[in-house]
Amino acid sequence: xxxxxxxxxxxxxxxxxxxxxxxxxxxxxxxxxxxxxxxxxxxxxxxxxxxxxxxxxxxxxxxxxxxxxxxxxxxxxxxxxxxxxxxxxxxxxxxxxxxxxxxxxxxxxxxxxxxxxxxxxxxxxxxxxxxxxxxxxxxxxxxxxxxxxxxxxxxxxxxxxxxxxxxxxxxxxxxxxxxxxxxxxxxxxxxxxxxxxxxxxxxxxxxxxxxxxxxxxxxxxxxxxxxxxxxxxxxxxxxxxxxxxxxxxxxxxxxxxxxxxxxxxxxxxxxxxxxxxxxxxxxxxxxxxxxxxxxxxxxxxxxxxxxxxxxxxxxxxxxxxxxxxxxxxxxxxxxxxxxxxxxxxxxxxxxxxxxxxxxxxxxxxxxxxxxxxxxxxxxxxxxxxxxxxxxxxxxxxxxxxxxxxxxxxxxxxxxxxxxxxxxxx
Numbered sequence: 001x002x003x004x005x006x007x008x009x010x011x012x013x014x015x016x017x018x019x020x021x022x023x024x025x026x027x028x029x030x031x032x033x034x035x036x037x038x039x040x041x042x043x044x045x046x047x048x049x050x051x052x053x054x055x056x057x058x059x060x061x062x063x064x065x066x067x068x069x070x071x072x073x074x075x076x077x078x079x080x081x082x083x084x085x086x087x088x089x090x091x092x093x094x095x096x097x098x099x100x101x102x103x104x105x106x107x108x109x110x111x112x113x114x115x116x117x118x119x120x121x122x123x124x125x126x127x128x129x130x131x132x133x134x135x136x137x138x139x140x141x142x143x144x145x146x147x148x149x150x151x152x153x154x155x156x157x158x159x160x161x162x163x164x165x166x167x168x169x170x171x172x173x174x175x176x177x178x179x180x181x182x183x184x185x186x187x188x189x190x191x192x193x194x195x196x197x198x199x200x201x202x203x204x205x206x207x208x209x210x211x212x213x214x215x216x217x218x219x220x221x222x223x224x225x226x227x228x229x230x231x232x233x234x235x236x237x238x239x240x241x242x243x244x245x246x247x248x249x250x251x252x253x254x255x256x257x258x259x260x261x262x263x264x265x266x267x268x269x270x271x272x273x274x275x276x277x278x279x280x281x282x283x284x285x286x287x288x289x290x291x292x293x294x295x296x297x298x299x300x301x302x303x304x305x306x307x308x309x310x311x312x313x314x315x316x317x318x319x320x321x322x323x324x325x326x327x328x329x330x331x332x333x334x335x336x337x338x339x340x341x342x343x344x345x346x347x348x349x350x351x352x353x354x355x356x357x358x359x360x361x362x363x364x365x366x367x368x369x370x371x372x373x374x375x376x377x378x379x380x381x382x383x384x385x386x387x388x389x390x391x392x393x394x395x396x397x398x399x400x401x402x403x404x405x406x407x408x409x410x411x412x413x414x415x416x417x418x419x420x421x422x423x424x425x
Contacts, residue, residue: 020051020076022102022117023195025094027055027087032062034109034238039070039077041111047118052077053094054108058084063108088205088212091188095198103195105188111236120192123228127166130197131220131227135159136190136235148239156183157190157237161229169224170271170279177282184286186217189235193220206263210256214290215263222267249300251308257294258324261287291323298328 024042028035042052054067056079064081071077080093091105102124104117124132136157140146160181161172176184193203201223205212221227265287273280298306309320379385405413 018049020049020100021121022047022050022104022192023094023098023100024050024052024104024106024117025055025091025098026052026106026108027057027090027094028059028063028067028108029057029084029090030059030061030063031108032059032066035063035066036070038106038108038110039066041114042106043070043074043076044114045112045117046115047121050076050117051098051100053080053098054078055080055082055090055094057082057086057090086208088207088209091205092207095195095204098195101195102192103198104192107189107237109238109240110189111238113232113234113236116234119230119232119234123230124192124194127226127228129166129226129228130194131169131224132192132230133159133161133172133185133227134190134192134230134235135233136185136187136237137233138237138239140239146239156185157233159183159185159229160231163229163231165229167227167229169221169227170276172227172229173218173221174279174282177286178278184217186213187237188213188216189237191217191220197224206259209259210252211260212256214257215260218260218264218286219267222271249297249302249305251298251301251305254294254298254301254324255309255312255320257290257297258320261290261294261323262319264290294324295328295331298324299331 026038026042031038039052039054042050052074054071054077056064056067064079067077067079071079078097080097082090082093094105095103102121104120106112120132120134123129138148138150138157140148140150159176161175167175173184197203201220203216203220203223206215209215264283268280268283268287271283273283306325309317309325312320401413401417404416
């Protein structure tokens with residue numbers, strides 16, 4: 001929903017500024033084409049006492065100008081400027097200046113239902129929750145992205161949990177991971193968190209990585225004691241080309257999965273799971289899956305991207321080489337060997353087909369040769385053949401004698417002639 005910046009009902013003056021109950025933190029980096037729609041969506045929320053902290057993460061387009069325009073019209077919007085450091089540090093920067101009771105993290109190219117924040121806060125307050133999960137709907141900008149959005153809606157975003165239950169975070173994680181219909185949905189914008197809980201548990205986003213939501217959501221659930229779920233799709237996620245999640249394979253994707261796997265293993269090792277073998281098994285499987293994702297993403301990288309591992313700190317590099325780069329190289333060799341085997345099998349199949357054809361031709365030739373012999377024998381047995389042979393006997397012998405004389409001389413020719421006469425007798 002688009003809202004006029006200068007409409008009286010939405011122009012917030014300094015004297016009417018309310019103490020925010022929710023701090024909405026929006027990292028902004030070169031999203032001028034979408035930023036107005038996002039900010040209009042936030043300004044149109046039915047929950048009025050919010051603050052919108054826009055962290056300009058070193059934008060080089062018109063994003064900063066748009067932020068200034070909106071901040072001057074609505075004092076609930078504040079701007080934090082920083083050099084480009086990525087989503088994690090932008091969110092962390094927003095938390096540091098926040099003052100709301102609850103924190104909500106939104107991406108700057110997406111949308112919220114108009115009453116989303118009001119519904120979330122109402123549920124958080126009513127059930128005294130530390131963390132609240134809800135659903136989302138993906139939408140695309142073109143046929144290709146719309147196809148991907150439909151797949152996400154079908155396979156990922158539509159989880160169905162017990163809305164009446166207050167979960168322990170670890171129990172919710174286990175239920176989502178073991179129930180095929182209830183996926184472990186990690187995007188940070190599908191949840192609201194109590195700010196005091198965030199600060200108490202030091203739930204800061206891991207800096208400098210992609211897939212940071214995977215680690216953050218896991219960290220929250222491992223610590224939270226009061227978690228709720230809403231099955232309502234309150235968030236609209238834009239699938240677009242050129243975004244971080246739809247770009248071609250980069251080293252950063254593999255490295256992000258590697259860090260998440262390593263940190264999840266570290267967090268899991270600090271938990272008391274002596275009486276919960278099922279959760280322990282699921283945690284191990286989850287970490288291993290992320291490690292395999294890192295290997296898969298690394299294998300898709302170009303040689304130039306793969307060499308970025310050489311720039312890692314020594315500790316990270318040695319671990320990355322051991323659990324990602326080396327297994328990836330083995331899988332590459334296996335794939336190459338499998339391709340060669342497949343090629344050899346194809347050649348063998350062609351050779352077998354060729355040999356089968358040769359055998360068929362050979363049998364056909366034998367058959368045809370047999371028929372030819374029978375024809376020749378029939379010709380030799382015929383009266384006309386015998387008469388022809390008799391008529392041409394003298395010329396043939398004379399020609400043979402001349403040839404023998406030319407090659408061996410008169411004496412040898414006479415001897416052969418006499419032997420021939422004796423043979424006739």
